[in-house]
Amino acid sequence: MLKTSGKSRTAGQPPVQQSPVYLGIRSAILGHSITPGTKLPEDELGDIYSVSRTVVRAALQALALDHIVSLEPNRGAFVAKPTRLEAREVFEARSLLEPKVAAMAAEIAKPADIALLERHMEEEHAAVAAGKDGEAVHLSGQFHVAIAEIANHSIYTDFVRRLCSRSSLIVALYWRRRDTICEHHAHHELVKAIAQHKPKDAAELMVSHIVDLFSGLDLSEREPVGKKLSDILKV
Template sequence: MDISFQTDAPRERKDAAAAGDRASAIVRSIEAAIVGQRLPPGAKLPEDELGAAFGVSRTIVRAALRMLAQDRVVTLAPNRGAFVSSPTVEEARQVFHARRVVEDALVREAAARCDEADLDRLRSHLDAERDALRRGDRSAAIGLSGEFHLLVGSISGQKVLVTFLRELISRSALVIALFGTTRESSCGSHDHAEVVEALARRDGEAAAAIMADHLRHIEHDVELSGEPRPSVRLADVLADLRR
């Protein structure tokens, strides 16, 4: 009896897993570039250039773009290709509302669960944020700011909500890129430090209040009553994504 299909199955599964890992790596890099505002809303994401930048096939690139489209941070346009999404004013309002609801729940749970090791990681992360701000590296500071919110969320143990928060952070970065009224990041390390100190006291109520004010400050830095600002055209943005 021919059982060659049985012996090939483990290799096929291994190849599929490796392809999935490569696609996920592309997703993480593009999300980081969006959060860091290196990829602006409306930016085209050509499959061939992405494949060359990451050293992968167009099949893997397409898988990554489909994953990003599911999170609504990329738009797939028939016969036109993939683009970084450009949220509408109504979508922007809903994104911020969702962040307030989700992060309230996450920070309260994090206050109940965090230990000294968690606090050490948070404080080390704050040091990295402050260092980026001192260097004037705005892109890195914005990216680290988003990571802070995800780190707090991870302490909560609520993996489903954290996955949703990751999408919301990417989408709010697009909103800020389109509608932001200042060049500075509103998501500063001072508010983050106050959140950490509330977590250290295991004071979920205070942590939630500080986080709510913090998110309101971010939202107030965007002007949702008019036309979005034109997207910045970046000549070689894919070079920033190369690992």
């Protein structure tokens, strides 16, 4: 098996990806506070965050590289709106990549890693119980990224992070049932397999889990209802 250095990419992220503008917009989008297709005017965002349009533009460009924002010539920036084809492709990619990642995590997971995953599950479960579905979807994505980080493969982790971010937009657009949010028992079984160092079981559970998530989507177009940016991005 190929080995990696194990060094996290997070520590080497460009400053723009640690800025309040980037983090605030990203969190609002992935938490479903800002809906797909919403326009993101540079001047309004600059007023909200009390920064220049140059700073806002840099954040939007970074978000575009993450496929969270779409930059359209002569029109500006919009929250990305994945097509039905993109939705299928994203979940197909996840079904190929994440089982491998889960198996790798199961081979080397330490007690501290399992404790981290359990905390993720508790936070996600609390969000679901409180009816905070957007937050629960975001936390679910973080859970999957955490598994990739445990696998200690920086390239896979980067791919999983980007795929989970795009999945959040897909759920916002095409969600048809509430249990599309990662079910608590599905994550529990995954953590159990990883904790018991059972790579094959972890991989099989991840495949089943992602297929179930995909089955909860309605890939017919519908328009989400948005809110004012100034009401969402309060700082």
